[in-house]
Every structure is written in structure tokens, then in C-alpha cells.
Amino acid sequence: MTAYDFDEIIDRTGHHSAKWGAVAGDCLPMWVADMDFRSPPSAIKAMIERAEHGVFGYTLDPPQLKEAIVERMERLYNWQIRPEDVLFSPGLVLALCATCSGFGGPGDTVLIQTPVYGSFFKAVRANHKFPANINMEYIADDAHSFHYENDYDEFELVARDPKTSIHLQCNPQNPAGFIYSRAELERIGEICLKHNVLIVADEIHSDLILEGKHIPIATLDEEIAQNTITMIAPSKTYNLAGMACSVLIAQNKEIRETMAAALQGISAHVNIMGYEAAYGAYAGGDEWLRQLLIYLKDNRDYALAYIREHMPLIKTTVPDSTYLLWMDMRDLPIDGDATAFCRETAGVAPSPGEFFGEAGKGFVRLNFGCPRAMLERGLERLKAAVDELALKV
Numbered sequence: 001m002t003a004y005d006f007d008e009i010i011d012r013t014g015h016h017s018a019k020w021g022a023v024a025g026d027c028l029p030m031w032v033a034d035m036d037f038r039s040p041p042s043a044i045k046a047m048i049e050r051a052e053h054g055v056f057g058y059t060l061d062p063p064q065l066k067e068a069i070v071e072r073m074e075r076l077y078n079w080q081i082r083p084e085d086v087l088f089s090p091g092l093v094l095a096l097c098a099t100c101s102g103f104g105g106p107g108d109t110v111l112i113q114t115p116v117y118g119s120f121f122k123a124v125r126a127n128h129k130f131p132a133n134i135n136m137e138y139i140a141d142d143a144h145s146f147h148y149e150n151d152y153d154e155f156e157l158v159a160r161d162p163k164t165s166i167h168l169q170c171n172p173q174n175p176a177g178f179i180y181s182r183a184e185l186e187r188i189g190e191i192c193l194k195h196n197v198l199i200v201a202d203e204i205h206s207d208l209i210l211e212g213k214h215i216p217i218a219t220l221d222e223e224i225a226q227n228t229i230t231m232i233a234p235s236k237t238y239n240l241a242g243m244a245c246s247v248l249i250a251q252n253k254e255i256r257e258t259m260a261a262a263l264q265g266i267s268a269h270v271n272i273m274g275y276e277a278a279y280g281a282y283a284g285g286d287e288w289l290r291q292l293l294i295y296l297k298d299n300r301d302y303a304l305a306y307i308r309e310h311m312p313l314i315k316t317t318v319p320d321s322t323y324l325l326w327m328d329m330r331d332l333p334i335d336g337d338a339t340a341f342c343r344e345t346a347g348v349a350p351s352p353g354e355f356f357g358e359a360g361k362g363f364v365r366l367n368f369g370c371p372r373a374m375l376e377r378g379l380e381r382l383k384a385a386v387d388e389l390a391l392k393v
Ligand SMILES: Cc1ncc(COP(=O)(O)O)c(C=O)c1O
Pocket: 033, 090, 091, 092, 093, 094, 117, 170, 174, 202, 204, 205, 233, 235, 241, 246
């Protein structure tokens, strides 16, 4: 059995990496959600073989990729879908935009639990709707960690407004890293059905489970399935974001056709290499993913232990999924903005908390999807800057 080397430091400079290109000098990028690992060999091989064919004309959705997704949903979740339930999109943000343009009317509201992945707000506003944000409740667990809880009475109050046509859901949750429980999903499913609100389940992080179990909301029951568009992708799982191939599952024919028409209105099709990479990853990337998850969980535990010991004023979530650590920096005596402090004083660039909505102010999100040595370097830099703060107080 191959042992994949996630410790290898791969130089990404000079390759137009969005993550690495956004920082100057020696600053360490730990922001946007891609990983500093090579993708599974099966994905790379599929792309090389296709490139060697040498002809790259217009392309159709590959049936074997649809079959691989059908098989995967059955295997992972005992979820029976059909190949025709599957649509593709060059990226998930684009699919979120298509949803917000294709469903509901102009001026409608879209129910969102925050803090959440910032492009949700952009997709809503760019398509002439308004985000109706419900702030999740911050609950401290102990001196070091916190989690969020959702208020479903408030959720129903927003859902029952006739102007609310869509609920954008992020499960597993970015930035907090929690996985919604079955009970919560049932409540969401029931409220959305009752008030005729379409569920758009962004489950892009669902393969990155460090602890616990992900339940796709559409698997709860047939009625909920008929009211849901589920969005997944090999992009986060197999580090293929640049290949822009995302997967939508809509079991309701009318919803699927509306979605397909909305996508056609704003996008071209997926790039040939995106299809190849997706198929190669899904068909041959299982063992790579199994080893990746062990590595990521160790990275998570390392980061949590390090922060607890050396930077006790920083509180974090304990993510059950993703490679993202949500950090509450509000107790640090920083003069100014937490992200600027990290970037300019520590030389580490996390994602700014504000990207995730108002509720993210004073927080940053640190990406630990990188070789351990890089994570250690990032945390050591942060510690040195935090130690300096203590000297000044
Ligand atoms: C919840 C969520 N949805 C969508 C995306 C982006 O998807 P894509 O790169 O396919 O547009 C991200 C990326 O971080 C994400 O975290």
C-alpha cells in the first residue's frame, strides 16, 4: 500500500496560486480553503492521459463520472440517486449564484445562519436578493474552546416570511467546522417544507470528516429530498479547486430543470480537465483520502494543543470536519484588526473573520491543510507576536 507523503513541502510560488500570490514577502498564507498537498495520483494520471489525447473540443458530461457519483452516494450514505439527478457546474460559488438567480423573485430573502462562508452573501446580493442572517449563538465550552448553537424558533420566524424563498445551508459548517446533527437537519427540513423554502445544501466539505458522521439533508426523507439541491465537489476533498468541477444533486425534476436553465444562463460547461480530475479522484482516491484525514486530524490536534499551551487567550472551535480552525482573537490586547495583526506583526495570513459576516468580527480562520512543518512555523510565528503583545501590556 502506498503511504502518501503529506509532509512534503511543495513550492507553489510561480504557479499563480491564489493562496500564495496574495501574500507579500515571507508571510505564510493560511487563508483560502485549498491545501498545500499534491492531489491523488489517480486524478493526476487521468489528466495526463487525457492531455496526451491532444484534442480538446467541446465536451459532454461524462457518464462514468455520473455513475461514480451515484455509486459514491449509495456507498457513503445509503442514498439512492440516479445519474439524471446529477448536474455539473464549474465551481460551487457559481452554482450558488445560479440558485439565487433561478429560484424565488427579485427582492426575496435568503435565510443564512452566520458566521458562514462569505460568498453566500455575495451570491445572494449579486442576484438581487437579500441575506436574512441569523447569528448562531456563541457558547463557551471552557477557557479554550467554544461552539455555536442555532435558534430554530428564530429560523422559523424568518422562514415563514413569504419573501423567504431559499435557505442556504453550509454543512459541514465553514468556518466553525461542526457537523449538523440529525435532529437539527430534521428541524430545518421540516420548517423549510412547511413554509415552502428551497433548501440549498452546500455540502462541499462533507468528505473531510475528522470525527463523527455527515448526514446529507436530502437523505432524511423523500419529501425533503424533493425540496433540496445538494452541492458537493471533489475540489476540497482532493485539492482540485483550480479544476473547477462541482456536482449538484437535485432529485426533483422541476427543481433540476430550473437549476440547469439558471446555470446555462450564466456559465459555460465544466472544463475537460475538470471532469477528468474529478473522475480520477472519485474512482481512485479513496486510500489517499483515508490517509489525508488521519494527517489532518493530527494537524488539528497539534494546533489545538499548541494554542492552548502557548496562546491561551485565543479561543477556538474544535472542528469535527474541514481543515479550518476558527479562532476568537477578541481577548488579545491587539491595537486594531486581528487579521492585520496576524499578517503584519506575525507574518501569517489567515482568512479575515469579517469575510464570514458581521458575527466574524474579531475572529480569524486558520487553514491547517498544509505540511506539519508549515503549520508549526505558522503557529510559532503567531506565538512570537502574541508574546510581544504581553510584553507591551
Ligand atoms: C462552503 C463553501 N462553499 C463553496 C466554496 C467554493 O467552492 P468553489 O471553489 O467550487 O466555487 C467554498 C470554498 O471555500 C466553501 O467553503
